[in-house]
Amino acid sequence: MTRAGRPPLRTRLLDEVLEEMHALEGKALEEFLAETGFDRDELLASYDRSYRSFEAAAGRRQFEAARRRLSRDATNRRSLNIEASRKRSVYAAVKEHVAVTGAMMVAARNRKIESPDDLDSFLEACLMLGVIDENGNLKD
Known part of the structure; x- marks a missing residue:
């Protein structure tokens, strides 16, 4: 091996x-450590610190990586751009569309929206499923 290719x-x-x-093991290891000037307890403590540092880095x-995935998903995620006053009418339009086409089941909620959060969650799901666009318009 050339000099340039050798480890330092x-x-x-x-x-x-x-x-x-x-x-080495046992007494032979103890003698080797003593001859080379290493302290067994310091070596163990150093190893323990290194190992914990490695685990923390991992x-x-x-x-x-998870943070980057969430960030990427958040930037790719579309969000609703519907005024609060219009959300109920969008919900009604979706219900009517479902009744006519049978394309989507609203039965999971027993056809009830009991709070503004329920309504927002339902409309977000409709957006993700492609039933409506970001503005609340029904898609064909």
């Missing part, structure tokens, strides 16, 4: 030390 000296030395440590990466 520090990496090679650490690899060698780790290789040596993996081959968790942060997962969190950031």
Whole structure:
């Protein structure tokens, strides 16, 4: 292997030390650590910190990926642009459309909208299903 392709000296030395440590156990490992100047408790604490740091970094990466997906979904998501006073008439038009075409079942709500939040949720679902557009107009 050429000199440019070799790992740095520090990496090679650490690899060698780790290789040596993996081959040892018990008293032989204790003697090796004492000879090389490593403190067993400090090594364990350092390993524990490194491991927790690695886990935290992995968790942060997962969190950031989920955050990007939500952000992307939010920007791709269409939203209703209907005045509050018009929402009931859009709901009535959807009900009439369903009665005529049978294209969508409103039975999941027992054909009842009991609160403004129910109405908003229903209209958002209609938008997502393609029954209405962003302005509340029925789609064919």
